Amino acid sequence: QVQLQESGPGLVKPSETLSLTCTVSGGPISSYYWNWIRQFPGKGLEWIGHIYYSGSTSYNPSLKSRVTISLDTSKNQFSLRLSSVTAADTAVYYCARASNWNDLLLDYWGQGTLVTVSS
Amino acid sequence: DIVMTQSPDSLAVSLGERATIDCKSSQSVLYSSNNKNYLAWYQQKPGQPPKLLIYWASTRESGVPDRFSGSGSGTDFTLTISSLQAEDVAVYYCQQYYSTLPTFGPGTKVDIK
Numbered sequence: 001q002v003q004l005q006e007s008g009p010g011l012v013k014p015s016e017t018l019s020l021t022c023t024v025s026g027g028p029i030s031s032y033y034w035n036w037i038r039q040f041p042g043k044g045l046e047w048i049g050h051i052y053y054s055g056s057t058s059y060n061p062s063l064k065s066r067v068t069i070s071l072d073t074s075k076n077q078f079s080l081r082l083s084s085v086t087a088a089d090t091a092v093y094y095c096a097r098a099s100n101w102n103d104l105l106l107d108y109w110g111q112g113t114l115v116t117v118s119s
Numbered sequence: 120d121i122v123m124t125q126s127p128d129s130l131a132v133s134l135g136e137r138a139t140i141d142c143k144s145s146q147s148v149l150y151s152s153n154n155k156n157y158l159a160w161y162q163q164k165p166g167q168p169p170k171l172l173i174y175w176a177s178t179r180e181s182g183v184p185d186r187f188s189g190s191g192s193g194t195d196f197t198l199t200i201s202s203l204q205a206e207d208v209a210v211y212y213c214q215q216y217y218s219t220l221p222t223f224g225p226g227t228k229v230d231i232k
Contacts, residue, residue, distance in 0.1 A: 102216050104221040105159055105216050106169070109170070112168050
């Protein structure tokens with residue numbers, strides 16, 4: 001059974017960079033797309049981007065200038081960096097695996113981690 | 120961007136009764152080359168991540184009870200819970216994965232009447 005676990009600081013100051021890591025266990029990181037999604041306090045869900053095991057990435061255009069997703073296959077981990085954060089980036093951040101059926105269909109999710117942007 | 124809307128915002132249904140949630144997309148998510156609707160449904164219980172219930176608009180994910188069913192095509196879709204159980208209390212989201220930017224509906228909260 002594939003499991004994903006997010007880790008990283010729960011509090012980030014405005015203008016700084018949010019950094020999160022997702023550790024994948026119970027299955028290989030190869031041959032799948034690995035996604036980051038966030039859920040705002042009002043409960044809306046927003047796709048941030050994903051990375052394929054080969055290293056190719058795709059990002060939400062609204063965040064593209066501030067986002068980097070990277071992969072460390074040796075550690076079975078992938079990471080999110082979001083720069084120049086503001087209070088509007090406060091959300092629960094989820095990592096998720098995309099299904100074999102489609103690279104944007106999300107079949108396994110981490111439990112999520114709340115990131116608050118505040119000074 | 121493809122905008123997803125859902126109705127109602129919330130509903131309360133008696134145990135054992137039917138619950139129906141509608142989802143509309145601002146443009147068709149039916150891919151003509153394979154005749155598949157790129158539409159999924161997720162269930163989110165309090166304090167938990169979303170869980171994939173249905174994909175291709177009507178295919179149940181493995182392990183999902185058959186009281187959950189999805190229907191529709193093009194721009195109009197429905198999630199039906201045929202006989203509501205207590206454990207079905209949750210928020211339900213639709214998601215399109217037709218475009219390179221996947222988008223979610225705002226969610227529908229389902230409660231027990």
